[in-house]
Amino acid sequence: MALFGGKTAGFREAKGDLRIVEVTKSFGDFTAVDDLSLVVPRGSFFALLGPSGCGKTTTLRMVAGLEEATHGRIFIGDTDLTGSRPYERPVNTVFQSYALFPHLTVRDNVAFGPKRRGLANATTLADEALDLVQLPHLADRKPAQLSGGQQQRVAVARALVNRPEVLLLDEPLGALDLKLRRQMQVELKRIQTEVGLTFIHVTHDQEEAMTMADTVAVMNHGRIEQMGAPEALYDLPLTAFVANFVGQSNLGMGRIIDSDGDHYVADVQGTRVSIPKARCQVSSGDVLFGVRPEKVKIAVSRAEAGRNDIPATVVDVSFTGVATQYLVRVPSGATWSVYEQNLDIDPIDLHPGDEAWLSWKPGHAFGVPVDESAIKVATDAPTTTPTVAVGPVTASSQGPMAGADPR
């Protein structure tokens, strides 16, 4: 036994911020993660959002040491973890596929980490962790005798019980029903703040990312498109991809034709609109203009001065209780959506086929560079564009974000 050292031989007690420095991962000639740099402050909750196959799991696996980066380095605090083995890292993973040990009971699964660390109270810790995920009654079962959601919670408990410096959660709540998911979100957030762990949380649920995370990063094609506080990310997308992926956006292709004080003036397919310079990522030429659906007002007649407006034809009206969602066709042919909160007693008298006016404060508009995905969004058919939400939208504090399908 001495040959293999003590139980925690090689374990590296690193503490501090997680720093991913210029990390690239290639599989053959395919680049899954492309020159990624990232600092996650110690004790913060970091959410990673992105479409399927964009490299989220690969990033986590490199942090865990399960995959070796082709280039770049990974640090926790000042400790360089690049090249060290997974068992040496103060990092635990909740695997996307759970990866529970099939031959061990639920309790032994959860106690596995503490036992390897040589902790005498491993079983007690395991039972506490199982309490936390509300599964104490299943401790003696084997994983095969659990439902998918129960297995997922065991996987969370098995990683969490170690209180690692960095906890990697790869879609850890995806198999849970809404109520349980909310409870688990609260639990995770509580533990994260209480113990001061760094969480990296991969999720397809934008609302989850927005409500739980201090910082959200949006990944696409192995790169981080944008990173920031949830509010900032939603309020001011920097790329067309983020504008579409995080929440919904009404978009239009245009050209910057003039500058007016702290605003640019753009011509969006015949309509003149202003974009604050601070909110516009391009200063001349082609621009993709955007405004969030809840920032747009719909009315039968033209709005007062000081707002930008555009005529439109109502395509669909859906009443969702708190709000009403209108789908309208704008002159460019694109479909926009508009959320009106139902504040007045009399509803706005608009029906499919009616002519209406859309208006918004110029300060809410944003402009992003035109790229491939922008062209696709601004010109494609209404049914496939993300600006069209099909069916009623769940009411929530996040407004248009709920029910949006990130895929």
Place this chain on the structure above:
Amino acid sequence: MSALAHVAGGAGGGTDQAPTERGRSWLPYLLLLPGFLWLAIFFVFPMIQLFTVSLQSQFPGYPGYYYRDVNFHNYLDAFTQFAPHFGRSLLFAGLATFFAFCLAYPLAYAMAFKAGRWRNVMMILVIAPFFTSFILRTIAWRQILADEGPVASTLNALHLLPGGRITETWVAVVAGLTYNFLPFMVLPIYASLERADARVIEAGGDLYANGFTTFRTVTLPMSMPGVLAGTLLTFIPAAGDYVNADLLGSDRSTKMVGNVIESQFFKVPGGFPVAASLSFTLMALILVLVFVYIRRFGTEELL
């Protein structure tokens, strides 16, 4: 097994599906029928036949002539007279199983996790020996191990062979058994390793287990069904084997029960009842051993 029963019970218990389930309940029996008939004709009948032979007595003074009897003395005689052969059979089979395991596990592990595109080639290499006769391959081994052969002469030159020869010793018999049953050990272990989820093994590393500890606590337990199947598939036929002892062993010191049964049946006049009772004794011994073994090491899938 318990999980299986659980599922089956659950499906049958569905109230609205119950009638259709019942309507199809003959199907499993129909599927069982051909195999069942086959076994009844070619296994159960001969067993009964063999059992009656094992209890027959000889006509005094007429070697080779028997009459129907219930003579349990045959068993006593067989066991006392051939106890060393039983011991040798179990010992050789046990050794062969052990060595086959030691050779097969790393091989299966390499095939499952390290072979990459060579995996299929290795698989063919493991199976290829079956393309030629078992007897011929064993005879080839006799040449390999022969006194003037490469192995024995090398060892002799190095003064590493105490008896001066390999053939006609237990070493040759165990080597032959190990060789002949190796694929039966490799394939089930490979199958269970290959089925193991790579993520689960990674999870061991993620949870602070180093390579060796992960192997001991995760990989090996997960492959236990394969190990169990492999050891049984090796031990049971090896214990009853007589070809290896016949071709590679000597006349006296390496004879196994299989050899005794063979010679009692075909060479010794009047040996039928003894051979039959030896067969039954061997079967009973193996059954007991296997039962104890499965009880001790068995996984739920096998019991």
